[in-house]
Amino acid sequence: MGATSIYLNGRLAGTHPDGDNLAKRLRERRRMNELNGQINIYYDRRLNELHIVSDKGRVRRPYIVVEGGKSRLTPEVMTRLKNGDLNWHHLVKMGIIEYLDALEEENTLVACRAEDMTEEHTHLEVDASSIFGVVAGVLPYPEHNSSPRITMACAMAKQSLGTFLTNFNLRYDTRNYVMYYPQQPMVQTSIYKALNLANKAAGQNCVVALTSYHGYNMADAIVVNKSSIDRGLLRVAMFKTYETEERLYPGGQKDKIEIPTAEVAGYRGEEAYKHLAEDGIIMPESDVGGKEVLVGKTSPPRFLEEISVFGTVEEKKRESSLALKPGEQGRVDSVLVTEGPSGNRLVKVRIRATKTPEVGDKLASRHGQKGVIGLQVPASDLPFTADGVVPDLIVNPHAIPSRMTAGHLLEMLGAKAGSFNGKLVDGSAFSGNTEEEFRASLKSIGFDEYGEEVLYDGLTGKQIKCKIFVGVCYYQRLHHLVSNKMHVRSRGPVQLLTHQPTEGRAREGGLRFGEMERDCLIGYGASMLIRERLLGESDKTVQLVCTECGSIAIHDYARNRDVCPVCESENVEPLEMSYAFKLLLDEIKSLYIFPRIMTREKG
Amino acid sequence: MYKKLKSAIAPYEAVGVVAAQSIGEPGTQMTMRTFHYAGVAEHVPTGLPRLIEIVDAKKEPKKPIIDIYLKKDFRSEAEAAKVARELSSVFVSDVAEVEDDLQNLTVDITYSEKDGKALGVSFAALRKVLEESSAKLRISENVITLYPKKVKPKEGEKEKEVTARSVRKLANRIKDGIVKGVRGIHRAVVVKGDGEYFVRAAGFNILGAMEHPAVDSKRIYTNNIKEIERVFGIDAARNSVLKEIKDVMDMQKLYVDTRHIMLISDAMTNSGKVRSIGRHGLSGQKVGVLGRAAFEETVKHLINAAAFSDEERLVGVTENIIVGQTVPVGTGKIRLAMSHKK
Structure with missing residues (x-):
C-alpha cells in the first residue's frame, strides 16, 4: 500500500507512510489533552486517506473511551464523580469521554451497554438510551412501543401546548399558547431530567380509564370529564399579537393613529371604535370581539387627483384601522407603543383568549396515541371507583392492541403506583422502573396488581360487570384547536374577477364543489342539482345578449334602453349564464376572435 | 317482457x-398493489401499467405474448415441444459469430458447433441462408467468409464502391438474419392449460405462426390488440380489449361488472379502428369545441374553432356546464309532454 494522503479540513496537507498508525497516535495525544479535543480524526482504509477535521458545523456527541475491552470510566472514577471531586468537563479533559463527529464515528465500534463490551470495542455509549435523540429521549418506555408510534409521538410532542418559554409575558409573538396549570409528568426519563423540562412542562397527568362510554369514544375519540375541564384540566391561554405602523408615503404624507371620523372613506361605524381611547389605541383589558377595531388609523388618499381649485390637497382620508379578525374574541392583554425598524410609530396589541378544551380538540399521550375529544361528561355521569375516583379521560381500549403501544399501559400502571407513593417514576429507555416493581407496589397498598378497578356506572349507580383498567397517564393538548379551524358559510364574499365564492377560512370562503363531485352528480343524472351548485350557488349572472350579432349587449342608462354596442341593434334579450363564461368570451375577444351567442326562443 | x-x-x-367511476375506484387500490410486483424479472406488465397500455391503444405492448394452440394431433407435450422449437426464431448471431473484417472488406461468420447443436441449426442450414445474400461465399472448415459484391448501379447513378461502411452494414444485417423459425416469435415454451399443451412465446406474429401446419389458426391469441385488429378485424379487437382489461382486473382480484368494460371496449372500437382514450383518440374527437378545449390543448382548439368559424351546438356535458345550462343527462333531458287529445 502506498503512502496515506493526509487531509486537513478537506485540503490535502501531505502524506504519511502509515495512516492507520498515525490516526491512532493522534487520537492518543488528543486523549492526553495535547491536541485540542475538538479535533476529529478519520481514517478511510479503502481510499487510504486520513482526514483531520477542525471545521465548524460538525455535529458531535460524547462517547466513553474503551481500551482493551475495558471502559476508561472505572469504578474509582465513578466514586470520585459521586463525591463531587470530578465533573463532566474533567472527564473530557482526562480522555475518559470524547466527542466524535459523523466521520470519526465510522472508525469506531460502539457498545450500547457495558455488558456488551468486547476486545474489539473502541467506545461505550454514555447511556443506552442516548441512541435516541432529544425528542425521542423524552418519551417514556420507548422500548415497549412499536417504532412507528414512537415517530408519531415525537411529531406530536412538538405540537403540544405548555410553557414554551418562561418569559412569555414580556414577548410579543404573533401567536403562542401557555398552559394554565402545567404539570411535570409522573413518568420521566433521564433525558427529560437532563433537559430540565419539568420547568417547561407541556401536559397534565390525567386519570385515564380504558373503556368505552356510550360510543362517544369510538375511533380514537376521547371522552373527557367536564368537571375536570371546569377545574382547569388542559386549559390553555392563547396570545396573539396584532400590529400596525404609522407609515410614511412619498410626498411627505403619513398615516395617523387616531379615532377615525365619519368623513373618512370606509368608516366602520361608531360601534366598531367603542373601545378606543382618545389616542386611537385600545385600552388594556377591554373585551373585544370579531371585527372590532384595536387601533384606529387613517391613511392619506391613494391617488392625488382630489386637489381642490385652490391648490391645496383635499383631506379625504382613507380608513386603515387594525381590527380583530372576524370570528375571534378575547381580551386585550397589553399594548406596546414603540418605534418600527424604519423609525415609524409602531403599535402592538396583544390579545389573550382562554381556550378551554372542547369537543373536537386534539389530545395525545406520549405514545403516539392521539385522539379528539368526542364528548364532555359531568363527573356525576362518569363511572367511579369504590374510592370515589372519577377518570379525567375515557380512552377506547381498541386503540391499544393493533398499535402495540404497550408503553402506554406501562406508563398508566407506573404513574398510578407512583401517585400513591408520592414518587416520580423512571421511564427511561432500557433502564426504567419495571412492571414487576409497579405491581408489587400496587399490591402492597391494596390495589389490584394489574391496575384494574371495579367501577360503578355514574348514570345508574350499578356496578360495572367487569373490572376496568384505570391508571394515570400524561396527556398533551395539541396545537389543533377546533376554535381556530371551525368554518361555515352560507352566503359570503365573492372574488372580484370571477364572481365566484372566495376560498379559505380566512376569507370566509366556500368549500369547493370539485370536478369529481361534479362527475358524481352527472353519474346520478341530477342535472338540475348540478346547475344549482355550479351556477346558482356560484357565479350566476344575467347578461344582455344581442339576438342579431350575438355579442354581449349593455343597458344604456342615459337613454334607458338596451342596446348592442357592436351592431347598435335594440333586439336584445337577457340571458342567464355563469360569469366565468362571460369572462371567457371577454378573453376570447381580447385574442381578436369574435364569439357569437346564437339564441333561440325556448320551446 | x-x-x-x-x-x-x-x-x-x-x-x-x-x-369510468366503476373502473376508476378499484383502480386506485390497484396502483398500490402493483407496487409489490415491481422488480420481478421477465414479468409481463399487469395492473395499472398494463391497463394504461390497453387504454392508450399502444401499437405494441411492452411484453408482447402469443399463445399458439395446436391441432388435435399435436397436443401432446412432446409434439408441442417440437412445434415450439420449430417456431422459435434463431438468428445467425445465435449460432455463429459474425465479424466484419474492415481491412479486407469481408464478413467472417464463424459457426459454433455447440450453439448450433443446441438450437438445431446445422452448418449446412446456416450456409443455405447465407447463400441468399448477395455476396460471394468462401467456406473453410466452419468459417464462412462473405465477399460483398459491388451493387449494380441503377441508371443515372454512380457505381457504388464496397466501403468499410457498407461492410459493417452487411455484417449487422447478417446478424439479424433468421436461420430458422418464424420472425417475431421468440423464446417459445410449452405451457399446459385446460388439459392440453400449447406453445407460449414472446412476440406476436400471428400470420407467421399460422403458416405452421400444426397450429390451430382458430384459437391463436396474442395480447397485442393492434395485431389482432390487423389480422382478425375490429370485432376481434373489441373482444380482446374486453378480455385484456378483464384479465388485469381478475389478476388483481378486483371485481368490475363486465358491462362497464364492454362499454369502454365498444367506445374504443365503434369507429372501426382501435382508438385510444385521450387527447389523440376518443376525447380528441368530441364534437364540442368547448368540451375539447376544457380537456387538453385549450388554445389549439379555440384557435382552430375561430379560424374555421365553428359552431358549438352544446350537445356535451362539459359544454353545458361551462355556459351554465342543465346538462343533457338524466333529468336534464327528460321532458314531460301533455297529450292534447281526449
Missing part, C-alpha cells in the same frame, strides 16, 4: 361516467 324492460338501462342514464 316486463323483466326485459326492467333490466334495460333508462334513457339518458350517464353510463360513461358510471363506467
Whole structure:
C-alpha cells in the first residue's frame, strides 16, 4: 500500500507512510489533552486517506473511551464523580469521554451497554438510551412501543401546548399558547431530567380509564370529564399579537393613529371604535370581539387627483384601522407603543383568549396515541371507583392492541403506583422502573396488581360487570384547536374577477364543489342539482345578449334602453349564464376572435 | 317482457361516467398493489401499467405474448415441444459469430458447433441462408467468409464502391438474419392449460405462426390488440380489449361488472379502428369545441374553432356546464309532454 494522503479540513496537507498508525497516535495525544479535543480524526482504509477535521458545523456527541475491552470510566472514577471531586468537563479533559463527529464515528465500534463490551470495542455509549435523540429521549418506555408510534409521538410532542418559554409575558409573538396549570409528568426519563423540562412542562397527568362510554369514544375519540375541564384540566391561554405602523408615503404624507371620523372613506361605524381611547389605541383589558377595531388609523388618499381649485390637497382620508379578525374574541392583554425598524410609530396589541378544551380538540399521550375529544361528561355521569375516583379521560381500549403501544399501559400502571407513593417514576429507555416493581407496589397498598378497578356506572349507580383498567397517564393538548379551524358559510364574499365564492377560512370562503363531485352528480343524472351548485350557488349572472350579432349587449342608462354596442341593434334579450363564461368570451375577444351567442326562443 | 324492460338501462342514464367511476375506484387500490410486483424479472406488465397500455391503444405492448394452440394431433407435450422449437426464431448471431473484417472488406461468420447443436441449426442450414445474400461465399472448415459484391448501379447513378461502411452494414444485417423459425416469435415454451399443451412465446406474429401446419389458426391469441385488429378485424379487437382489461382486473382480484368494460371496449372500437382514450383518440374527437378545449390543448382548439368559424351546438356535458345550462343527462333531458287529445 502506498503512502496515506493526509487531509486537513478537506485540503490535502501531505502524506504519511502509515495512516492507520498515525490516526491512532493522534487520537492518543488528543486523549492526553495535547491536541485540542475538538479535533476529529478519520481514517478511510479503502481510499487510504486520513482526514483531520477542525471545521465548524460538525455535529458531535460524547462517547466513553474503551481500551482493551475495558471502559476508561472505572469504578474509582465513578466514586470520585459521586463525591463531587470530578465533573463532566474533567472527564473530557482526562480522555475518559470524547466527542466524535459523523466521520470519526465510522472508525469506531460502539457498545450500547457495558455488558456488551468486547476486545474489539473502541467506545461505550454514555447511556443506552442516548441512541435516541432529544425528542425521542423524552418519551417514556420507548422500548415497549412499536417504532412507528414512537415517530408519531415525537411529531406530536412538538405540537403540544405548555410553557414554551418562561418569559412569555414580556414577548410579543404573533401567536403562542401557555398552559394554565402545567404539570411535570409522573413518568420521566433521564433525558427529560437532563433537559430540565419539568420547568417547561407541556401536559397534565390525567386519570385515564380504558373503556368505552356510550360510543362517544369510538375511533380514537376521547371522552373527557367536564368537571375536570371546569377545574382547569388542559386549559390553555392563547396570545396573539396584532400590529400596525404609522407609515410614511412619498410626498411627505403619513398615516395617523387616531379615532377615525365619519368623513373618512370606509368608516366602520361608531360601534366598531367603542373601545378606543382618545389616542386611537385600545385600552388594556377591554373585551373585544370579531371585527372590532384595536387601533384606529387613517391613511392619506391613494391617488392625488382630489386637489381642490385652490391648490391645496383635499383631506379625504382613507380608513386603515387594525381590527380583530372576524370570528375571534378575547381580551386585550397589553399594548406596546414603540418605534418600527424604519423609525415609524409602531403599535402592538396583544390579545389573550382562554381556550378551554372542547369537543373536537386534539389530545395525545406520549405514545403516539392521539385522539379528539368526542364528548364532555359531568363527573356525576362518569363511572367511579369504590374510592370515589372519577377518570379525567375515557380512552377506547381498541386503540391499544393493533398499535402495540404497550408503553402506554406501562406508563398508566407506573404513574398510578407512583401517585400513591408520592414518587416520580423512571421511564427511561432500557433502564426504567419495571412492571414487576409497579405491581408489587400496587399490591402492597391494596390495589389490584394489574391496575384494574371495579367501577360503578355514574348514570345508574350499578356496578360495572367487569373490572376496568384505570391508571394515570400524561396527556398533551395539541396545537389543533377546533376554535381556530371551525368554518361555515352560507352566503359570503365573492372574488372580484370571477364572481365566484372566495376560498379559505380566512376569507370566509366556500368549500369547493370539485370536478369529481361534479362527475358524481352527472353519474346520478341530477342535472338540475348540478346547475344549482355550479351556477346558482356560484357565479350566476344575467347578461344582455344581442339576438342579431350575438355579442354581449349593455343597458344604456342615459337613454334607458338596451342596446348592442357592436351592431347598435335594440333586439336584445337577457340571458342567464355563469360569469366565468362571460369572462371567457371577454378573453376570447381580447385574442381578436369574435364569439357569437346564437339564441333561440325556448320551446 | 316486463323483466326485459326492467333490466334495460333508462334513457339518458350517464353510463360513461358510471363506467369510468366503476373502473376508476378499484383502480386506485390497484396502483398500490402493483407496487409489490415491481422488480420481478421477465414479468409481463399487469395492473395499472398494463391497463394504461390497453387504454392508450399502444401499437405494441411492452411484453408482447402469443399463445399458439395446436391441432388435435399435436397436443401432446412432446409434439408441442417440437412445434415450439420449430417456431422459435434463431438468428445467425445465435449460432455463429459474425465479424466484419474492415481491412479486407469481408464478413467472417464463424459457426459454433455447440450453439448450433443446441438450437438445431446445422452448418449446412446456416450456409443455405447465407447463400441468399448477395455476396460471394468462401467456406473453410466452419468459417464462412462473405465477399460483398459491388451493387449494380441503377441508371443515372454512380457505381457504388464496397466501403468499410457498407461492410459493417452487411455484417449487422447478417446478424439479424433468421436461420430458422418464424420472425417475431421468440423464446417459445410449452405451457399446459385446460388439459392440453400449447406453445407460449414472446412476440406476436400471428400470420407467421399460422403458416405452421400444426397450429390451430382458430384459437391463436396474442395480447397485442393492434395485431389482432390487423389480422382478425375490429370485432376481434373489441373482444380482446374486453378480455385484456378483464384479465388485469381478475389478476388483481378486483371485481368490475363486465358491462362497464364492454362499454369502454365498444367506445374504443365503434369507429372501426382501435382508438385510444385521450387527447389523440376518443376525447380528441368530441364534437364540442368547448368540451375539447376544457380537456387538453385549450388554445389549439379555440384557435382552430375561430379560424374555421365553428359552431358549438352544446350537445356535451362539459359544454353545458361551462355556459351554465342543465346538462343533457338524466333529468336534464327528460321532458314531460301533455297529450292534447281526449
